[in-house]
Amino acid sequence: MKSKTLFFLFGTILLLTGCVYGQCINGPCALEHSRIVADIKPNGAHWVKEGATSKSRMSDSWACGAAATVPGANGPIFSDEKINRERKNFDKNDYGPRDRLFDQWGACMKSKGYTYIEQCDSRCMYP
Structure with a gap:
């Protein structure tokens, strides 16, 4: 006891x-x-551009291939259909297609004049 x-x-x-x-x-x-x-800010908020607004960033994110949803604009998130189209024979899961889509999306955002900042500050717009 x-x-x-x-x-x-x-x-x-x-x-x-x-x-x-x-x-x-x-x-x-x-x-x-x-x-x-x-x-914590979503990934999209870390992409900044002089003179951009949160609405223009959302439109640019969608134009760069993110899913046409609010989470997609701030993610980016890709549709299952888009992931499946990006899939290669050697991909064992969704990581490869998602990484490639994310790289394409990032390159597109950079071509539109955006810069990725690691630590969010007053330039990060969210929501």
């Missing part, structure tokens, strides 16, 4: 220690997580 009590006590201490170090769901760590998630 004493070993069960010690086990329970030890387990409780471990759980509480986890909360102290930010592992709990509804504690300060949850607030920090919310802030971090709020700061």
Whole structure:
């Protein structure tokens, strides 16, 4: 009986220690997580161009081959049909076609005067 009590006590201490170090769901760590998630911008927002608006970037993204949806403009996301058309005999999954489509999309965006910035700043427009 004493070993069960010690086990329970030890387990409780471990759980509480986890909360102290930010592992709990509804504690300060949850607030920090919310802030971090709020700061994440979709890939499309990292593509900036002098004088561009979020609407013009969306139109350019669609013109460069992204799916004609809001997530597609901010992703880019490609339709299953487009991925299947890009598929080669040696592709074992969707990664190859998606990578090729993404490279084509990026080249197109660059040809339209956009630059990719790694760390979003005030130039990133989202939504």
